Amino acid sequence: MIVGQQTALFLDYDGTLVDLAATPEAARPPHGLVPLLKGLETALGGAVAILSGRTITDIDQMLAPMKATVGGVHGAEMRVGDGAPERLETSEEMTHIRRLCASLGRSTPGLRVEDKGQAIAVHYRAVPEAEQQVGKALQAALATSRDLELIQGKMVYEVRRPGMHKGAVLQRLMQRPPFRDRIPLMIGDDRTDEDAFAMALHLGGSAIKVGEGTTIARSRLPDPLAVRQALERAVESMKDNQ
Ligand SMILES: [Mg+2]
Numbered sequence: 192m193i194v195g196q197q198t199a200l201f202l203d204y205d206g207t208l209v210d211l212a213a214t215p216e217a218a219r220p221p222h223g224l225v226p227l228l229k230g231l232e233t234a235l236g237g238a239v240a241i242l243s244g245r246t247i248t249d250i251d252q253m254l255a256p257m258k259a260t261v262g263g264v265h266g267a268e269m270r271v272g273d274g275a276p277e278r279l280e281t282s283e284e285m286t287h288i289r290r291l292c293a294s295l296g297r298s299t300p301g302l303r304v305e306d307k308g309q310a311i312a313v314h315y316r317a318v319p320e321a322e323q324q325v326g327k328a329l330q331a332a333l334a335t336s337r338d339l340e341l342i343q344g345k346m347v348y349e350v351r352r353p354g355m356h357k358g359a360v361l362q363r364l365m366q367r368p369p370f371r372d373r374i375p376l377m378i379g380d381d382r383t384d385e386d387a388f389a390m391a392l393h394l395g396g397s398a399i400k401v402g403e404g405t406t407i408a409r410s411r412l413p414d415p416l417a418v419r420q421a422l423e424r425a426v427e428s429m430k431d432n433q
Contacts, residue, residue: 193399193410194425196432199238199370200231201262201361201387203379204245204253207401210415211345213316214303215245218253225257227422232259234429237272237369242357242377242387244349246307247276265351265383266360267309271367279309279355284338288350291332295325309351316346344381358386365394377408378418 194200205211205218212218231239240260241250247263247270258273270276292311296304301318302325304311313329315321329341329348340353361377364370375396377387388398388408398408401418412418 193421194231194235194376194429195374196234196429197374198235199240199365199373199375199396200235201240201242201357201364201375201377201391203357203377203381203384203387203401204241204243204250206345206380206415207378207384207418208241208415215249215305215314220253221419224419225254227419227426228254228257228259230426231422234426235369235373238373240361240364240370242266242360242379242384244307244310244312244344244347244383260364262357262360262364264307264309265349265356266363267307267351267355269360269363271364279352284336285311285350288329288332288339291328292350295328299325309355310349311351312347312349314347319346342383344383349383356386357383358388358390361387361390362394378412380415 202208208224209218209220240262242262243250244265245263247261247268250261260271262269267279268276288311292304292313296302299318299321302321303314313325315325325348333339333341339350342349365375375391375394377391378399379387380401385407391398399410399412400406400408401412412421
């Protein structure tokens with residue numbers, strides 16, 4: 192079994208709990224996801240968190256009326272349960288990048304610019320041929336930046352602050368109840384999840400990579416359906432052991 196009663200469970204959302212959709216807005220939760228997450232929270236004493244590039248607001252809308260613990264925007268935002276959200280300061284250089292991304296969005300139909308306040312994502316899923324052009328423009332703009340970095344995920348570029356990553360937010364959550372003194376497990380599908388994999392392993396925990404691709408995780412699951420099924424089985428098994 193992948194999850195035990197001492198686990199602190201960290202879950203990416205898109206591509207891990209739900210299938211990747213053509214647009215981020217289309218990634219509606221499948222039937223049964225919210226009850227599954229609630230079942231996990233009950234079984235793990237609340238030690239379940241969604242670590243996503245999405246904002247907390249966005250995750251809340253997906254999971255409504257549930258208020259999950261969320262590390263949002265790669266850790267720039269964090270909220271434990273229904274507590275108050277905590278946010279990192281935003282960078283001044285971000286204003287320049289915001290303008291550049293807005294103009295890229297206007298000049299390339301199909302490109303979608305998502306302003307998360309603390310980070311900006313440029314989604315090219317609908318126009319994959321724009322990958323190079325967008326990447327070059329962003330790389331050039333960030334060539335001299337000390338405050339910001341460019342990362343590439345699945346069909347998305349994202350500009351964010353260095354040190355703002357899922358590993359950092361996993362570490363912060365692990366210092367607090369109800370996560371503290373538990374064993375972390377991170378499940379994710381994308382390059383941005385590798386930071387959280389590294390931190391979970393560093394803290395004596397484990398990591399599961401969803402799908403193909405290079406990873407430091409030592410286990411894999413094929414797709415979000417397999418993740419949900421494995422978690423369902425874990426909830427059932429923890430119920431039986433109580
Ligand atoms: Mg993902």
